[in-house]
Amino acid sequence: MSIEIGSKVQGKVTGITNFGAFVELPGGTTGLVHISEVADSYVKDVNDYLTVGDQVEVKVISEKDGKTALSIKKAIDKPEGQSNSYSQRSPRQGRDDRNAKKFRSKGNFKPKETFEDKMAQFLKSSEENLYNLKRNTETKRGGRGGRRG
Known part of the structure; x- marks a missing residue:
């Protein structure tokens, strides 16, 4: 059958x-x-x-x-006008271009840091980390002379 x-x-x-x-x-x-x-x-x-x-x-x-x-879910009879939970959501609202222009024109939109600022900060922290690492390893070796043997 x-x-x-x-x-x-x-x-x-x-x-x-x-x-x-x-x-x-x-x-x-x-x-x-x-x-x-x-x-x-x-x-x-x-x-x-x-x-x-x-x-x-x-x-x-x-x-x-x-x-x-x-x-199984398609076999269940739904009342007229009711559909699955995904289509019950309201459609996504796009950004209004007028508000976006107004937001920028007020001067509220500024990048926090420029690339150069971030790079300078990274180099400074990197140099500090290397200095601390060198200082800590030299003291464990017994001073400036290194190992004597």
Whole structure:
């Protein structure tokens, strides 16, 4: 028995893996519910949502080379006007160019340090670190003469 793409059917969970769950469909065929198709929210572990032997309603997404792709989240009927959580967000608002120009014209935008300032500060701290390193290693060797042997 061939199952039509887009149809909703009842199935039994026969196995769970880290990437999804295998569901046995009527007629003896088995399909895979990928982890991304288990629930609308983020699914870290399929075992949190399904167990072996559960009866679930699934929607057939595709069938290719004898492999059937299923979805639990698409099988759930949602009220009209309600969609997944991603599309409920308001669209991202872009920056208003007029405000950006106003911000710059007031003189509020200044780089904290120039490249030359940063380079001078780095060289100064580097020289201090080398001086301290030399001083500490000379005292451990026994003075200016180094080791005598």
